[in-house]
Amino acid sequence: MIMGDLTQFHIPIYQRRYTWESNKQVEKLISDLLEFDVEHKDNLRTDYYIGNVIVKNQTRAMMTERVVIDGQQRITTTILLLCAIRDIYLNKIKSDVAKQAARNITKSLYSEEDGDIKLKLNNMEHQCTLTTLLKGALETITPVDKKTNYWKNYLYIYKKLESMDAEQFDRFVNILERVKVVIIFFDDDQDENSVFESINSLGKPLSGSDLIKNFIFTFKNFPCSHSDENYLTELYTKNFESLFSHEKDIEKELESFYREYIAIKTQTLVNKDPKIIYYSFKKMTGEIDSFNECKDLVIDLIKWALIYQTLRTGAHKDIDKNHSEYLRASFFTYATLLMDIVDKSSHVENNELIIDNKQRINDALRKVVIYDVCRMLAGYPEKQITRLIPTITKKLEKQNENYFVDYAESFERLVTSTAEGYKQPSISALKRSVVNVDLYNRVKKKVLRFFILLENSGKNEYISFENDLKNCQIEHIMPQSLTGDWGYISEDVHEKLLHTLGNLSITFDNQELSNKPFFEKKKILESKSRITINKLLLDYETFDESAICARSLKILEMFLKIYGIYNKSEFNKEENSVDWHENDIFGDDFSSIRVSLSTNRGILAYAKFVQRNKFIVEEGSTASANIQPSLQEALILKREELIAKGVMIPDGDFLVFTKDYEFTSPSQAAGIIKGISSNGKNDWKDHLGASLNELGY
Numbered sequence: 001m002i003m004g005d006l007t008q009f010h011i012p013i014y015q016r017r018y019t020w021e022s023n024k025q026v027e028k029l030i031s032d033l034l035e036f037d038v039e040h041k042d043n044l045r046t047d048y049y050i051g052n053v054i055v056k057n058q059t060r061a062m063m064t065e066r067v068v069i070d071g072q073q074r075i076t077t078t079i080l081l082l083c084a085i086r087d088i089y090l091n092k093i094k095s096d097v098a099k100q101a102a103r104n105i106t107k108s109l110y111s112e113e114d115g116d117i118k119l120k121l122n123n124m125e126h127q128c129t130l131t132t133l134l135k136g137a138l139e140t141i142t143p144v145d146k147k148t149n150y151w152k153n154y155l156y157i158y159k160k161l162e163s164m165d166a167e168q169f170d171r172f173v174n175i176l177e178r179v180k181v182v183i184i185f186f187d188d189d190q191d192e193n194s195v196f197e198s199i200n201s202l203g204k205p206l207s208g209s210d211l212i213k214n215f216i217f218t219f220k221n222f223p224c225s226h227s228d229e230n231y232l233t234e235l236y237t238k239n240f241e242s243l244f245s246h247e248k249d250i251e252k253e254l255e256s257f258y259r260e261y262i263a264i265k266t267q268t269l270v271n272k273d274p275k276i277i278y279y280s281f282k283k284m285t286g287e288i289d290s291f292n293e294c295k296d297l298v299i300d301l302i303k304w305a306l307i308y309q310t311l312r313t314g315a316h317k318d319i320d321k322n323h324s325e326y327l328r329a330s331f332f333t334y335a336t337l338l339m340d341i342v343d344k345s346s347h348v349e350n351n352e353l354i355i356d357n358k359q360r361i362n363d364a365l366r367k368v369v370i371y372d373v374c375r376m377l378a379g380y381p382e383k384q385i386t387r388l389i390p391t392i393t394k395k396l397e398k399q400n401e402n403y404f405v406d407y408a409e410s411f412e413r414l415v416t417s418t419a420e421g422y423k424q425p426s427i428s429a430l431k432r433s434v435v436n437v438d439l440y441n442r443v444k445k446k447v448l449r450f451f452i453l454l455e456n457s458g459k460n461e462y463i464s465f466e467n468d469l470k471n472c473q474i475e476h477i478m479p480q481s482l483t484g485d486w487g488y489i490s491e492d493v494h495e496k497l498l499h500t501l502g503n504l505s506i507t508f509d510n511q512e513l514s515n516k517p518f519f520e521k522k523k524i525l526e527s528k529s530r531i532t533i534n535k536l537l538l539d540y541e542t543f544d545e546s547a548i549c550a551r552s553l554k555i556l557e558m559f560l561k562i563y564g565i566y567n568k569s570e571f572n573k574e575e576n577s578v579d580w581h582e583n584d585i586f587g588d589d590f591s592s593i594r595v596s597l598s599t600n601r602g603i604l605a606y607a608k609f610v611q612r613n614k615f616i617v618e619e620g621s622t623a624s625a626n627i628q629p630s631l632q633e634a635l636i637l638k639r640e641e642l643i644a645k646g647v648m649i650p651d652g653d654f655l656v657f658t659k660d661y662e663f664t665s666p667s668q669a670a671g672i673i674k675g676i677s678s679n680g681k682n683d684w685k686d687h688l689g690a691s692l693n694e695l696g697y
Helices: 022-040 072-093 096-109 127-135 149-162 166-176 192-202 208-217 226-244 250-266 274-285 291-312 321-343 358-377 389-399 403-415 427-434 439-456 491-497 518-528 532-539 545-562 568-572 633-644 666-674
Strands: 008-011 048-060 063-070 119-121 179-186 346-349 352-355 473-476 504-507 592-598 604-610 614-617 622-624 648-651 654-657 661-663
Touching (some): 008 072, 022 149, 022 166, 072 096, 072 166, 127 149, 208 226, 208 274, 226 250, 226 291, 250 274, 250 321, 250 389, 291 321, 291 352, 321 439, 358 403, 427 545, 427 568, 439 532, 491 545, 614 666, 633 648
Antiparallel strands (some): 473 504, 592 604, 604 614, 614 661, 622 654
C-alpha cells in the first residue's frame, strides 16, 4: 500500500491528531510483530493482519490523492517505521545493498524532483516535522520537532531496531512482508461524512470537535480547489484552533466552546455528550453550500472563540479584571451572557478583540457580579440558572431590541422581575438568609472569591484570583472545634452559625490562628493581616451569637454599598414590620403562603400553598437527580412521569422544574424533590424558617 505506488495519502483536517504514543500503541505494535514471528516462523503462509484502512480516491487539479477516512494512526506509524528502517540501513548497516534498500524506501516516501511527500497532513499539525522525517533530513530536526509524537515515535522505533543484531533486524524486516491490511476504497461521489460518523460509532469515540471539523471540511456540496481548501484549513487551524493550543485537553475545551457557541445561536444549552454537541451544531448550521458560506462560518467561529477565551482564560486591558476574574469560577454558568455582553460592544480586527465601549461592558459585568453574589448569599444553587442564562439575550431583546445600549440597566430590570428561582433576591430576603445560610459547605470556594472581590474593590493593587488565591484560605473565627476559651458558645449556636458568613473570613496563615481564643485572633489579624475585611473584628469585644449575626449583616451592608444597591430604609426595616410581599402571604384570609425547601446538597425549591389545598411547586425549582431506596413506589412512578413529560429535566446533579406544577400535598412534593420519603410539612418553611407544621397548616 505504501511502497506499491506514489499516490499521496491525504489526512483531512477533520481527522483527530496523531495520538499514538511510543510506550503504548507503538510498543504494542512492535511487540505483536515480534511475537507473531516467534509463533509462526515455521509457517510462512500465515500473515499478520493489521486491520482495515478506508480511503477515498479523490482527483483534483489532475492529481489523484487518497483521502484517509479511517486508519491514519496505523498508516502514519507504518510510515515512521519505514523511516527508521531506512535510517538503520544508512547509519548502522551501511552496505551497498542496505544503501540501495534505503534509496528504495526514500523514493516511496519522498520525491526529490518535485518535493512531494507520501503523507500530507491537512490540519497543518507538525507537517514540517513529518516532512523532515520522510526526507531523512534528521540534522535539521528542531527542539520543537522533538516534542511531537512523530519524532518521539520515530526515535523509539529507531532505538528498538538499532538494538537488534543483523539477524534479528533482517527477520524483523521480513516480518513486514507478511503484514496485511484490508483497503476499502470509496468512490469519489460517495459521502465520507456519513461514513466517518458510522465508523466513529463503532470504535473509540471521536470528540465532538473532530466530528464538527469533519462536517465543515468535507466540502460535499461544492467544488473546492486545493488553494481554497488550504486557505480554509489554515484559517481554521491558525486563527481558531490556535486559540486553544495551550489547553491541557484541547478536544475537551473545543467541545466546551462549541456547546456555548450553539447556546449563543439557539438559546439552548445542549447536553455535554460529544455526539449531541455535534448533531446540534450540524442541525443549527444546515448544509454548507459554497466556499463563502464555509469561510463565513469559520470567521464567525474565530470571533466567538476569541471572545470566549478572553473571558475564560485571558485578559483585556479594557475589561474590568476584578469582575472578570471573579466570574471565572462560574464561567460556564454565565458564558453565553458574558459573551453577548462583550460582543455587543466590540469587534474583531486582525484576530484581535477591539473594545468599542468599555464603560458599557464593565457596567454590565458589574450587574452580573451583583446578581451572582446576591444569589450566593441567599443560598440559591447556581445550577438552578444554567438553563436560564442562554435564554436571557432573547428575553432582553423581547423587552427592547436595543437592550444592549444600556445593557446593565436592561439586565438588572430583567433579573429583579423574573420568575422565582431565577430572580435576584431583594435586600430584605438577603438580610434574612445571610445570617442563617451554611455558605462554607455549599460554596466554600465561591465565598473565598467573594471576600477577595470585596477586598479588591476600589484598590489599585489587586489580590490575584489566579495566583494569590492558591495561598488563601477560609478561616472560621469561632473555631470548628470548641475549646474551653469558647465555652460561652452553646452547642446549638455553634451548629447553627459555624459556617455562616459572619463567622468566616480569609487569611494567608490559617494554621497560626487555629483554635485560639477570640482576643488572640484579633491581635494576630490586627497586626499581621493585610485583609481589610478582617478589621471588622476589632469592633467586637466578644464574638458570640449576636456578634456573628451582626458581622453577617455588616459584610452584606459593605457589599451593597460598594455595588451601589444599598437602600437604607429597606436595610434598616425591622423584620416584624408588615410587608405582605416580603412575608410571601397571599389573600386577605392569610390562608395561602409561599414556602421553600432547601438541603445542604444544594437543592432549592419554591412553592405556593394556596387556600390550604393547592400545593404548587414553581418553575426553576431544583430536585435531586437521585433517589433513595426508601422512596415510596408511588413517588418513584410520579417522578418518572414528570421526567417523561419534561416537567423536570436533568441538569448536572439536579433536576429542574420547567414550569409550575401542582402536587397533591407538601409531602408528595418534598419526597419527589428530595428523592426520599419525607414529611413535607416539616420540610417546607416560610421566609423566617418556620415549618408548615409550626405555622398550623
